[in-house]
Structures are given as C-alpha cells and as structure tokens.
Amino acid sequence: MRDIVHYISGKAEAGGGSRYGDVFDPNTGKVQARVRLGGAAEVAKAVEIAKAAQVGWGATNPQRRARVLFEFKRLIEANMDELARMLSAEHGKVIADSKGDIQRGLEVIEFACGIPHLIKGEYTVGAGPGIDVYSMRVPLGVVAGITPFNFPGMIPMWMFGVALACGNAFILKPSERDPSVPVRLAELLKEAGLPDGVLNVVQGDKEAVDAILDHPDIKAVSFVGSSDIAHYVYQRGVAAGKRVQAMGGAKNHGIVLPDADLDQTVADLVGAAYGSAGERCMALPVVVPVGEKTAETLRSKLVTAIAGLRVGVSTDTDAHYGPVVNAAHKSKVENYIDIGVKEGAELVVDGRGFKLQGHEDGFFVGPTLFDHVKPEMKTYQEEIFGPVLQIVRAETFEQALDLPSKHQYGNGVAIFTRNGEAAREFAAKVEVGMVGINVPIPVPLAYHTFGGWKRSAFGDTNQHGPEGVRFYTKIKTVTQRWPAGGTALADSSFVIPTMK
C-alpha cells in the first residue's frame, strides 16, 4: 500500500504517530493509498522550519520571489497531464475538469507574479515642512492554509500563491481525502527555486487543524470547507489572536426569468448542477423559474438534457461527470434524496442506486431532479453537495430575489434573462457575494476576489486578488522629518501634532 506523507523542509517526511487515513479510488471504491494523519508534533516541526526559512524569503526582493512563481507556472503547465491524472484518481472528477481545477489555481499564480507592483506602498512627499509619510506592506511571517477535498489544486494555490509572493512562509494542511496533488505542487515549487522550508505540507485531520489554530507562531489562517467547521476555525483562530478568513458551504440559486433563452439556460444549468458530481461550492443546485410557463418548459427541457448525461469513470473522456469522493459522501447525498421524497418534493429523476457497469462498487450517484421544492424543506435549506438539482418555483421576480437573499448561505447566484434592467436590479439587491448574469458559475477571475456572504464566509477578507495581498501582509507607516539645512526644531509640544 502506498503511503502519502508530509512534506517538510523540501522533502518527504514520515512524521511520528500511528494514525492514517484511507485514500480511495472513487471509481472502484477500493482503498488505493494511506495518508499520514499528523498532529501537534508535525505542525510544530513545520512551523519551526518555516519560521527560519521565512527570514531569508521575506528579505528576498519581490521581483526574485515573482521569478520563482513564473518558473512554477511553467512547471505546472509542463506537468499538467500528470497533475490532472493524479487529481482525478483521488477526487473522481473527470480529467478535463481536473485540468480546469489546476488552471484556475495557476491563474492565481499568474496574478501573484505581479507582486512587485501589487505590494508597493504609498508615499506622500511634503506632508508637512520637511515631512514625508510612506507606508509599506510587510509579510506576516508564518501563515497556514486548510483546504477542502473538492479543489485540491486550485484552493491551495489560491492561498499559497499570494502568501508566498508576499514573502510569508506557508504551512498547508490539505484535505485528507485527496492529498497527493498538494504534495506534488510543493515539489514543483522546490524545483522552481523556492527555498526549502518556505512551503511545508502537513497531512492530517482535525488534530492537525487544531494544532495550527493553537500555534502561537502562525499569524494567519485561511480556511475553505464546510460552514460549521469554517465557523469553528474562525472562532478558535481569532480567539488565539490570528487573522482568519474562513470560507464555508453554499446553496447557489439560478433565477430564470420568462424572457431567458431557455435552451442556453438549460445547457448552462446541467453543467453547473451536475459537473464534478455537484461537488463545487459554486455549483448551481437550485433553479428558480419565474412563472408557471417558464417552470413547465424549463422542467421538460431539463428532463431531456439529463437523459443525455453520461456518468463515467474519471478517465472516461466522454463522461460529463464521475463518482463522488467516497462512500460516506455517496450515502449522505442519497440520504438527502430520501429526505426530499419524505418532505413531499416531487422526485422527477432519481439518481439513487446508480450502478456503472464494471464499476459497481464505485461511488457513483446518478443525476437527480426534484420539482416543487419548498423553502421550508430541509433539503432546500441545507447543502447536499451532490448531483441533485432542485426546482423551486416562484411567481414573481420579487419572490425569486427573496429566495437566495434569505437563504443561510450567500456564496454565488445567477440570473438568466435578456432584460438588462431586471438583471441590474437583481445584482444590486441580492444578498449574495458573487453574482452571475447569464453566467452560471460566476467564480471571479484571479485578479478580482473570491468570497461569499452570510454562512458562506467568516472574516473580512476574500481570497486572492488585491484582498489576498491585504490578508497576507500588514502595513507599516513611516512619518519622517528632515528639517532643511539643519534648522533648529521647535520647542517641545505637549499637544497632539496636527496639520492646522
């Protein structure tokens, strides 16, 4: 059995303890590897090494730091096929989607290559007689990232791309369900010239997370995962005096107005609802058609489109989506479908009990469609995170606007319409952090910033973009006075200096 271990100080590190987690092949349902589950000892070792390595890295000029990232980008591109295969083999998403996962992370690396410009401070010449004021952004020191299973390439790069560019050292605690790609990325960074110890990967579960949250030398923690854990991480990290950003779960709605191009909308909806087996925080698991006629036409077109979906193993290049990540998650998704039926929603297409020929033990769930889902139902209120699309019918634009606005999650939302005025009003009023107008998955590009509202994100700062640079740096402001020609300074002043 293959063991996946930590990566500390530029090399594989077995660590101590005897705890392991199973890493499955979701296509077959079999265990394919074991991952070491580290704890306080491994975190302490990684932090000690990171602290020492950060001194030199933080003092390296930003252009040189950017050059490492430029080379890292080249290496990722050169190794894209291998990385995508590795990612699909543990996650279960199809290869083309794994390439998208890596590509979206790579785009953050491209953004971070602009660090010499991004990290520039501000300068005021002549703020007073002989007085200048300037500010600089300095790294925090050692920072950490804790990532979910569903984007093992992109989300680590969201975090360490910007953090390293800013001159920090980084401890990454990836998901224990698909831990190989993060280690491979760390190896490629070393190959790109990153000094040993600047990026360390500690494998693990709650124990490693708690050790990160409690370690006094970790100055900031970025977390992405489910909301209850995001909230826990936020509270415990902040209580320990850290800067914390913690992104949580989602339940994104697609609002369909009567004037929408329904063929295009359905094409967009099936991709956004069933792509990656629905295991995306920016998936669209709820569709809200406005008006009876829109609902009926949309439903019938959805049923036809779903019949054409191909579920296959992650290496099947014709498959639209693959298995979910593990057996526990498959049961959770199927259990939600059971609950939906009990709650009285109409099960139009049932994906339970789906078996792929030759892969009967794989973690596959067929595409599922519910209609007449009501806002008071548990299956509407909670995140399912599987290939399940729910139709919630609305009679008016206002009702449709209310649904995502009042939902506990506020990650993403999309509106499909040809009416610019309605779209504009919707974007202005909806209580959600990321909005798509005729765009089903409005994940902002790397130079913008990613983050939801309400229980989809805790903390004040979003991921990547200029907000990322703010998160991973602190500001120092210098006020300097050089009186001209050595003129004598005024007497002591006992009042606060002003510019009066």
Ligand code: NAD
């Ligand atoms: P998860 O919350 O189970 O795990 C996330 C991380 O937390 C992992 O590294 C895991 O090891 C750790 N963890 C798990 N249990 C813990 C505990 N009790 N205490 C401390 N740490 C713990 O999430 P997941 O299943 O890996 O990922 C899916 C979830 O992530 C979904 O809810 C999805 O919406 C969310 N997500 C959100 C975003 C976003 O940006 N908002 C992006 C991707 C995924």
